[in-house]
Amino acid sequence: MLKLNLHAQTVERARKAAATICSGFSWLFNDYSTLTIERTVVRFLGIDGATEDGKPLPNLLVEHLQSQNLISRGAAYWIVNAMLAKDLTAQQVADAVAAGELDLGAVPAQDNDRVFALLSVLSDATLQHIRSQKAHREDKFAAYGPRRQPAIYVIVATGNIYEDVKQARAAAREGADIIAVIRSTAQSLLDYVPYGATTEGFGGTFATQENFRIMRAALDEVSAEEKRYISLTNYASGLCMPEIAAMGALERLDLMLNDAMYGILFRDINPKRTLLDQYFARMINAFAGIEIQTGEDNYLTTSDAIEKAYTVTASQLLNEQFALLSGIKPDKMGLGHAYEINPEIENSFSYELAHALLTKTLFPASPVKYMPPTKFASGNIFKTHLMDAMFNFIGQLTGQGVQLLGMMTEAIHTPHIADRSLAIENAQYIFTAVKNLGEELCLAENSFINTRANTVLQEAAEFLERVEREGLFSAMAKGEFADIKRPENGGKGLSGVFRKADDYYNPFLDKMKAELEL
Secondary structure, three states: OOOOOOOHHHHHHHHHHHHHHHHOOHHHHHHEEEHHHHHHHHHHOOOOOEOOOOOEHHHHHHHHHHHOOOHHHOHHHHHHHHHHHHOOOHHHHHHHHHOOOOOHHHOOOOOHHHHHHHHHHHHHHHHHHHHHHHHHHHHHHHHHOOOOOOEEEEEEOOOOHHHHHHHHHHHHHHOOOEEEEOOOOOHHHOOOOOOOOOOOOOOOOOOOHHHHHHHHHHHHHHHHHHOOOOEEEEEOOHHHHHHHHHHHHHHOOOEEEOOOOHHHHHHOEOHHHHHHHHHHHHHHHHHHOOEEEOOHHHHHHHOOOOOOHHHHHHHHHHHHHHHHHOOOOHHHEEOEEEOOOOOOOOOHHHHHHHHHHHHHHHOOOOOOEEEOOOOOOOOOHHHHHHHHHHHHHHHHHOOOOEEEOOOOOOOOOOOOHHHHHHHHHHHHHHHHHOOOHHHHOOOOOOOHHHHHHHHHHHHHHHHHHHHHHHOHHHHHHOOOOOOOOOOOOOOEOHHHEEEOOOOOOOHHHHHHHHHOOO
16 A cells, blocks of 8 residues: 555654553543443343433433432442342333332342342343344354445434435445434433434434334345445444443444544533543443444544644544553544545645545554545535545545545535435445555655655644643643633533442443453
8 A cells, every 4th residue: 555654753652642641541430430321331231211201211210329329339239239129120120210119229238249140140141132243243244245445434314213214225225335324413412312213303313222223124134135234333422422332232333433532522521521431432332343433523623624633643542542441452443534624725635645644554453434525515516526536536545444425415405315326426436446556656755745744743742742741631621622622620411420439330341341351
């Protein structure tokens, strides 16, 4: 492939600083939990459903424990203690609490050995189901062959899961490898996961476990027809990050948008809440064999793509280190970046080639996720289609892992099925036309592309070393990332962070850490 000549010492400096920054959060990961993490435990114990007015039972149970100052021990203990005392299933415990017939804090303490034995049985059953889903995915790839590179990734976003299914099937039959169901606008700010199938949403479709199940079943049908495994992705981000990761693991999603810092910067979610939630969410993804995808493309929606290119590289290096702490291996780290350079700038293509090649060179084992030009897309659909073609050219030339296709009409309206078909045709043509071109080209030592890539790398290393000195929370508070200021104790969700008691227990966290050898 086309190769950069990066300064090895600068790469080492940048990675060392990122590793130091991320390892400095062991106090947070070891000593604290969140209400969302506890709701995830509740779901993993087999509890689902909602009250008549739509309140999810996991929320109801965790709020019940929080109101009595019991949550610091973790939700798992109290549920299983009640199961033993009342001879109920976990779901029956939840239903009884919802009906006002059971107070978990008033249940007599049962023998600890029996509580932990039952917790072990319940957690083993859930983890075995997740292992079976991972094995199913691996079996299908073994039968049909590996995913192409770059993989063709397209979006559906009608708001109605049943309409999404129609569009997803059409896209898969046209040649898409990955279907992403965009979440309804602002779902990341909901501190609960809606229940059941949904048919209304603004700018996307609600992420629910039933919607995951419906879409997965539909794509399995098309996979069998096409003799290609069609992957499914959704968003494990926002205030319900680990809950959605859990639902994805249970229903065999294959990729999940799961960034360490996206929620902090772009949704004003509290930094402590976000980092805690991403730690557990990514552990679930690692255990389930789900590929994470990060959101560095968002940096360039608020910052200039040339001036602040180093912040993308710095964030990629931080996301890499946070992912390693959760047990995610490089081959499941879909680190992100985007083609967002102003097309009117001279040599804009060369700048973008340097940035894309830098990302792929720094993370050679990663199925890097490459985002299309959107900030400069316009009502001139022909120019937008041409920009998408240039983006596809770079994706193939530099060996990106996942190519999220741009749509020529996306600056005008939600793209139609025909627009998506044209986007896939565009990508397939480019990928075929320049398939092996990268093997025939080399860069001069003093070329613009080599020089530009090393400049961005140097700026990223210096930036990370500065963050290492002052601390990540301090850097965020000053607006060092994406020009957005986020204080440590500000933002949404801080009240959902709590310190663990000495007898806190989360069987899923402990067992996944052991299996992932963390």
